[in-house]
Amino acid sequence: MPLHEIRREHVVVNSRFIATLAPVFSVEEARAFIGRIKKEFADASHNVPAYILGGGNTVTEYFSDDGEPSGTAGKPALAVLRGSGLGDVAVVVTRYFGGTLLGTGGLVRAYTESTQRVVQAAGRGRRVLVHVAMAAIPYNLLERVRLLVRRQGGKVLEEDFAAEITMTLQFPVDSFEAFQDGLRELSAGKLAAEVIESKETIVAISDD
Numbered sequence: 001m002p003l004h005e006i007r008r009e010h011v012v013v014n015s016r017f018i019a020t021l022a023p024v025f026s027v028e029e030a031r032a033f034i035g036r037i038k039k040e041f042a043d044a045s046h047n048v049p050a051y052i053l054g055g056g057n058t059v060t061e062y063f064s065d066d067g068e069p070s071g072t073a074g075k076p077a078l079a080v081l082r083g084s085g086l087g088d089v090a091v092v093v094t095r096y097f098g099g100t101l102l103g104t105g106g107l108v109r110a111y112t113e114s115t116q117r118v119v120q121a122a123g124r125g126r127r128v129l130v131h132v133a134m135a136a137i138p139y140n141l142l143e144r145v146r147l148l149v150r151r152q153g154g155k156v157l158e159e160d161f162a163a164e165i166t167m168t169l170q171f172p173v174d175s176f177e178a179f180q181d182g183l184r185e186l187s188a189g190k191l192a193a194e195v196i197e198s199k200e201t202i203v204a205i206s207d208d
Contacts, residue, residue, distance in 0.1 A: 001088040003123035003204055010117065012110040014098025018044075019118035021091045023125065023202055024051060027060060030090040037092040045097035048111060050078040051090035059087075068095075072107035080115035088127070091115055125202035129173045132157070135183065135193035137165045144186055152179040169193060170201070 005022040020037050024030040030051040038047045050063035061082075063074030077093055093114045102110055137145050142165055149156055149167075152175045158168040171179055176195070183191050 001086055001125055001127065001202060003125035003202060006118060006122050008114070008118040008121055010114065011098070012113075013100045013102060013106070015045075015100070015102065015110065016096040016098065017110055017114040018094040018096075019091060019114040020094070021089065021118040021122055023088055024053065024090045025088060025127075025200065027053060027062075030062070033090050034092055037094065041094040044094045046073065046093075046095045048073040048077060048093045048095070049090065050074050050081055050115075052078070052081050052086070053088055055087050068107060068111075069104055072104050073111045076108050076112040077115045080112055080119055084119045086119065086122070086124070091118065124205045126205050127200050128203050130170050130199060130201050131173055131176045131195045132197040132199070133169050133171065133176070133193040133195045135167050135169065135191060137167055137191065139165065141186055141191075145183065148179060148182045148186065152176075152182065154179060172203075173198070 001023045002021055005020065007018065007020045009016065009018045018041065022033050024033055030053065034049040041047055046066045046068055048064065048066045048068065051061070053060040061078060063078040065071070065073040073093070077091055081089055081091060093111055145167065146156065149169055152171065154169050154171040154175065156167060157170055160166040180193060183193060
């Protein structure tokens with residue numbers, strides 16, 4: 001799936017095409033994203049949506065030509081998404097008509113190219129279950145805890161400096177216990193992080 005929302009724009013024979021791509025976890029999220037883009041570009045000639053959700057035998061696909069001639073807009077956009085290897089992805093290609101008709105072949109090319117540009121620019125991510133946790137850390141351990149977080153594949157979301165430091169941390173679920181063990185070791189058993197939320201998020205797929 002794409003790592004985060006991204007937008008690319010280009011002009012074809014005076015018509016302006018703006019492609020916005022985003023990761024979506026559900027049909028509701030896909031619809032909300034499409035609605036938001038349509039609102040943002042309410043004055044556009046067309047806002048053409050397409051999305052793919054799920055994988056394997058449970059794929060949900062959708063597209064609309066949004067007033068363009070049938071088969072010239074949403075279908076080519078969906079075809080690019082299918083060929084991209086991305087899942088859980090939605091795109092809206094916005095068109096501001098430039099006064100010159102592109103013809104059906106020209107429209108297919110323009111919507112295909114617009115979707116390709118944004119797909120190629122998108123970072124790749126994968127869904128992981130993470131714990132968001134909080135821990136109160138004494139100042140003398142801060143640097144060592146930061147190091148431990150990095151080593152266990154977590155990240156520091158927030159640091160609140162008061163009498164001690166309240167750290168808000170995020171970890172893939174499967175590396176959280178190792179972090180807890182490390183924290184206990186650093187503090188001679190005095191410190192522990194408390195999970196405040198578990199959720200799905202998107203992390204970058206590294207090239208290694």
